Amino acid sequence: MADEKFYYNPATGEVTQGKVESWDNRMGPYDTREEAEHAIAIAKERTRRADALDEADDNWGATPSWEKDEK
Template identity: 65%
Template sequence: MDKEDLKWYYNPTTGEVTQGPEGGWDERMGPYDSREEAASALAVAAERTKAADNYDEKDDDWGVKPAWDK
């Protein structure tokens, strides 16, 4: 048995959690070490997206107004 067959995956289209890579790569999130981690894949992705957006927003603030905003 391959090591990847023991990992867990989440299918965002169906909401199904499976053990082992089922379906195409574009139909699954993972791999995760546990079923619980895979089940919370969308929540984790949303948190990471929000953190990245906040980082980008902070990075965009150089403390100087753009020329068209004066």
């Protein structure tokens, strides 16, 4: 079965159908050519969301007494 998905090559800015480039020059797969053309914007948005989730997960509330600075 042929690979019908689309991929974005960040080195060249080209969109290909199928796994034409090696994995280190390939973002995807995407269902449409239009999605692949916006791969960088999609990746930036996914990173922003993941960073927000990480930040929320890191916020456990008050600092434990053993980590508070003594004066």
